[in-house]
Amino acid sequence: HGSLTQYSASLQFPLEPPTLDVSCPLPVDDRVGNGPVASTSLWTHQPKCEFSKGATKKYCAYTNSQHGPRGWSIVTRPETAADSASFLNYPLNMTWPADNNTQGTAAAPYKLVDIPGRGIGVVATRQIKQYEEVMLDYATVLVDIMFTTEVSAFLGYRLLHAAVDQLADPDSVLALEQSNGYARDKVENILRTNAFNTPLGDVPHIALYPLVSRINHGCNPNAYTRFRHETLQLSIGALRDIAEGEEITHSYIPLGLTSVERAQKLRPWGFTCTCSLCTAPTDEIAASDARRRELQELNGAARSAFQAGRPYEALRLTRQILARLPREDLLFGLGSEQYENLARVYYVLGEKAEAEKYVRKALGIRVEQGYDEGPVGEREVEVVLSRFAEEEGVRY
Ligand SMILES: C[S@@+](CC[C@H](N)C(=O)[O-])C[C@H]1O[C@@H](n2cnc3c(N)ncnc32)[C@H](O)[C@@H]1O
Incomplete structure (x- = not known):
């Protein structure tokens, strides 16, 4: 396929979140901790592992806190983790904009600002041309989608928190909590309102891109996401010319839906869409x-x-x-x-x-x-x- 498959055209948007199971925790003796480290060179921390309900599958939190400026954690099955070496080997030699670029820097065409009624949002600091790259971010925490249904909440939360706490910059993730998130756990709340569907190899995962996460939803958006499979980078492109001072938005839900369908699909994020299309006469x-x-x-x-x-x-x-x-x-x-x-x-x-x-x-x-x-x-x-x-x- 050559260069044609470099980006995925499949829609990525903050996930319509999977249901984390909230059933009773397993008996203590079903829990198996710290198994042998498969490849010590990949990870800076001893993997922490738990078994699925029925003890048929093992999931672990793997961290390389040196990867990129924030570190990298994946909560996944050992075989998937072993296959992820190629992502860690990829040199991340891009200039990294600060997660809280509130002043705006010369390199980045955006800054993070408080937007009344919408929490933090991203605003253009100069004119941006159609198709130009607005932002480039990198997956920081990845979670196997099956993990969220196969592992009990009690054990699941423990791994999710380990994955975040072991990062070089846990705050870049922890700061994403939404006041309107309804999950009972902080990291679950963050995943539910910020994660993107992201394949790791061909295994479906959800991933956090802490900077891209700051972009609010628009039903008539001026930006869109472009995913690079080989590097787990998420690029934001301008869908049309964007003026200085304009808020950057992308659609969290598929394009082409009617107003009722849009409202229904947006429910998990806990806000009412107020973009031009939704508030028209x-x-x-x-x-x-x-x-x-x-x-x-x-x-x-x-x-x-x-x-x-x-x-x-x-x-x-x-x-x-x-x-x-x-x-x-x-x-x-x-x-x-x-x-x-x-x-x-x-x-x-x-x-x-x-x-x-x-x-x-x-x-x-x-x-x-x-x-x-x-x-x-x-x-x-x-x-x-x-x-x-x-x-x-x-x-x-
Ligand atoms: C991926 S985050 C976007 C960044 C977020 N505003 C923040 O402060 O980090 C998604 C959350 O932002 C808020 N949000 C996103 N788009 C919005 C919009 N168009 N109107 C109101 N709130 C919005 C909702 O709280 C939603 O759960």
């Missing part, structure tokens, strides 16, 4: 909701038509979607995916030139947005076309 919200519902229906209809072997209908519907996305400011977020759909339909119809044209268009958008490295050449287009061949059968 009632008739405008109703009109936007109607357009979004229509888009969702068109999307469903296009998929059904394609799967039912009616490619011409899928083609017509996908074109309608693409024509309607700009009206709701959604071309940026959903355009690449729709162009790929269009390419796929043309591929199935055996129309080589059109298929290639739209693959190129979809990939071009990804490069422009900073998800992939460019330029888009023959090889990159070929990779997508062979994926189509695999999934749809060879058509030409």
Whole structure:
């Protein structure tokens, strides 16, 4: 895949949090502490381990407090930890903006400020161009998603706290607690309102990026997240030109939802969205909701038509979607995916030139947005076309 897979286009947003189990703790003799250290060189602390309910799986808190400016902890299974050496070996030679860049520094185009009713937020300190990198952060605490359901709360909290306390700068994480967080444990509260879905290898984890965490939600955002798999870095890109003094926002939830869906999805974060789309006059919200519902229906209809072997209908519907996305400011977020759909339909119809044209268009958008490295050449287009061949059968 080469450079094309460098960034993930999958949506990352503060997690709709997993439920930490709050059942009774296991009997004491089911707890197994400090096993042998698999590879001492990776970790600066003796791993602390606990077993899952039923004692079938072991999870440990591993820390390398020297990694990056804050240190790095992962709460995960031993085999996943062993595979994570590549992340630790990656040199972090970037200039690191302070987590509490309240004055604004020359290097960073943002500063952290108090925003009435929203806690701390991030504000641009100069004009930022579309697609420019606004912020670069690094995963500081990672937690295997299964850990949160498989280990009892009593033991789970103990590992989570060890993971945070062993960092070089625990306060960078502990300061993220939200006053409106409803979890009964401080670190759980922080994870619930700040973590991002983050794959470690191919194991689903949640991760804290303490600086990116300070960015508030916007339903009509001016920024978006770009994840780099190899380094566990999270980059924030400008979705459009941003003026000096503007608050930086990204959407915590998928784009394209109606107002009721947005409110429901945002509930775990404990605030009511007050962005321009959510606070518009009632008739405008109703009109936007109607357009979004229509888009969702068109999307469903296009998929059904394609799967039912009616490619011409899928083609017509996908074109309608693409024509309607700009009206709701959604071309940026959903355009690449729709162009790929269009390419796929043309591929199935055996129309080589059109298929290639739209693959190129979809990939071009990804490069422009900073998800992939460019330029888009023959090889990159070929990779997508062979994926189509695999999934749809060879058509030409
Ligand atoms: C990831 S944190 C964002 C940074 C946070 N404001 C802080 O002080 O650290 C998420 C929390 O910020 C607050 N928040 C985020 N977006 C908001 C918004 N649009 N309006 C009000 N509160 C918001 C909520 O308390 C939410 O649980």
